Amino acid sequence: MSFEFRAIYWREMVKYFRYKSMLITSMVQPVMWLAFFGLAMSDSFDKLTSFVPNEPGVPVVAYISYMGAGIIAMDVLFSSLFGGTTLMFDKKFSLLRETLASPVPRTHIILGIGLSAVTKALFQTFIIIGFGKLVGMEFFKGYTLVETLISMVGIMLLVAIFTLGFLFLSGSIAITVENPEGMQSILTLVSMPIFFVSNALYPIDGFPTFLKVLSMFNPLTLLAGGIRYFALGTNFSVMGNHYIYTTVDIVVAFLGLIFFALVMLSAAMWRFNKVDI
Amino acid sequence: MTGNVIEVNNLEHSYGSIKAVDNISFTVKQGEIFSFLGPNGAGKSTVINILTTLRKLQKGEARVNGYDVAKEPNSVRRSIGIVFQMLCLDHEMTVSENLEYHGRIYSMKKKERSKRIEELLKLTDLESKKDTLGKDLSGGMKRRLELARGLMTKPAVLFLDEPTIGFDIQTRMRMWEYLREIKREGTTIFLTTHYMEEADQLSDRISIIDHGKIIVTGTSNELKNKLGKDLIYLETSDNRAAAEILRSLVSVKNVTEDTKSLRIMIGEDVTHVLPQIMDKIRRGGIEIIIVNIKKPSMDDVFVHYTGHELREGNGNGNGNEKQQGIETAVVSE
Numbered sequence: 341m342s343f344e345f346r347a348i349y350w351r352e353m354v355k356y357f358r359y360k361s362m363l364i365t366s367m368v369q370p371v372m373w374l375a376f377f378g379l380a381m382s383d384s385f386d387k388l389t390s391f392v393p394n395e396p397g398v399p400v401v402a403y404i405s406y407m408g409a410g411i412i413a414m415d416v417l418f419s420s421l422f423g424g425t426t427l428m429f430d431k432k433f434s435l436l437r438e439t440l441a442s443p444v445p446r447t448h449i450i451l452g453i454g455l456s457a458v459t460k461a462l463f464q465t466f467i468i469i470g471f472g473k474l475v476g477m478e479f480f481k482g483y484t485l486v487e488t489l490i491s492m493v494g495i496m497l498l499v500a501i502f503t504l505g506f507l508f509l510s511g512s513i514a515i516t517v518e519n520p521e522g523m524q525s526i527l528t529l530v531s532m533p534i535f536f537v538s539n540a541l542y543p544i545d546g547f548p549t550f551l552k553v554l555s556m557f558n559p560l561t562l563l564a565g566g567i568r569y570f571a572l573g574t575n576f577s578v579m580g581n582h583y584i585y586t587t588v589d590i591v592v593a594f595l596g597l598i599f600f601a602l603v604m605l606s607a608a609m610w611r612f613n614k615v616d617i
Numbered sequence: 618m619t620g621n622v623i624e625v626n627n628l629e630h631s632y633g634s635i636k637a638v639d640n641i642s643f644t645v646k647q648g649e650i651f652s653f654l655g656p657n658g659a660g661k662s663t664v665i666n667i668l669t670t671l672r673k674l675q676k677g678e679a680r681v682n683g684y685d686v687a688k689e690p691n692s693v694r695r696s697i698g699i700v701f702q703m704l705c706l707d708h709e710m711t712v713s714e715n716l717e718y719h720g721r722i723y724s725m726k727k728k729e730r731s732k733r734i735e736e737l738l739k740l741t742d743l744e745s746k747k748d749t750l751g752k753d754l755s756g757g758m759k760r761r762l763e764l765a766r767g768l769m770t771k772p773a774v775l776f777l778d779e780p781t782i783g784f785d786i787q788t789r790m791r792m793w794e795y796l797r798e799i800k801r802e803g804t805t806i807f808l809t810t811h812y813m814e815e816a817d818q819l820s821d822r823i824s825i826i827d828h829g830k831i832i833v834t835g836t837s838n839e840l841k842n843k844l845g846k847d848l849i850y851l852e853t854s855d856n857r858a859a860a861e862i863l864r865s866l867v868s869v870k871n872v873t874e875d876t877k878s879l880r881i882m883i884g885e886d887v888t889h890v891l892p893q894i895m896d897k898i899r900r901g902g903i904e905i906i907i908v909n910i911k912k913p914s915m916d917d918v919f920v921h922y923t924g925h926e927l928r929e930g931n932g933n934g935n936g937n938e939k940q941q942g943i944e945t946a947v948v949s950e
Binding site: 351435441 | 669670671691694695699701703705706707708709710714718719721722723724766
């Protein structure tokens, strides 16, 4: 067993903490989403849906708590999608040469960068949950300490697998394209449908059927749903929609994300093995 | 091992229909500085890339530190250090972090890493710069840091691809000092260059390479001595006729003409031969415009063996190498 990926991870983290602007913006951005978009939308949504009768006996969840899970998912999506860009610059400025000429297996390069992205994603997750609490996001309501911890671990696992998947995707693009503009436009193109055809910000129950079907296969839907399962419970209603998450749902979410990450890993490996010095 | 750190037999490499390396064989001995001297596009970088396992070996056989380049690439990689033609340092990391990273990707132990970093910073005079970011170093310092990095794992052989390309002469000479020091410490060095002086000053042995072939191999002195003891440079009113006359003389080993001048290789002491030569030419009714006597230089050796001068763009190999050379800005210390 070799551990060279730790070297790659180390390098990424050194640079992450060196550049305070990057560090701070990556922390502030999710907070701003929650503070501005979240609070604004949740007030209007709650007002609009206040007349919809809730089913008796089902706990009602405020929109901001529902959306909080989506904000985590969205934030993690964007940071991991753009996380691979580092590889493009490494290739462009021939920094990759040193590593490619070393005995480090190519899988380790992508794995090391993937794990650094996971670390960053987890930081952001904690920040959103922490700040969300301050602005009225009710995660883990009525949970015991043990239940809260288990739920946190569940969320962290989901976030980690999801991040790896999208980082592998982003890495494959980064290693293939030649310039930052190309990278940027591909990422924007990829991120738009993933973001909107999902349940991150709104329930998918009102979607036209084909979008609904599409969104069920969307990793972002799986992640947001999974976070809600752990943070809001298995049975709640929001904006008049009654949600029941079952064990099958969470297993499907995990398996779906693992499948996605593995497919993306093989895509990344395929692209990586084609890289010439 | 037979005392040869590098052994290459019948190496060939093509890019599409262009043959960049054409049936090359050579050996590099333990502890020596061995140079590939040739114009851009002669195939030097291709050979270095094959030996460092960055390019797949197409045909022939190559062993580095006893390991087969094609079959044991990872053992080869663990035996070598590389300084690439283009600067490739992480500008966002400090000098010691750059070295630290290199030690880590080669799985060096922590203690070993920090000891080696200290030694190398000392060797390359970068101790005071150890916490400076890569981007804040001068061109010469960056190159020295790359040199240190190449030596991080105590390689059996250090490969340098055009190590001083684009540098001014002072920086280049300092670099040579460091390379000599590294050699003294027992590291074998393989370098490619298109600077005559560099090959001449540094190398124990030189291979002149042109159009993908090794033209000749030897020590700097051997190569120069093959051209005779002295060289006479002549400009006359009729070079062609003068050359005819000179070729009939016993003391003249060889005459090469170009558009403006004649190069005459002399086997004997020039002081006796020169009056005789000038006399013969004058008697042929030819006017002598310029006379110059010199010891053969590497330039003369190069012209003699390849039939052309070593200039940018003389080669016909892959244009890639040439382009890279141009991209590298002129940097000084």
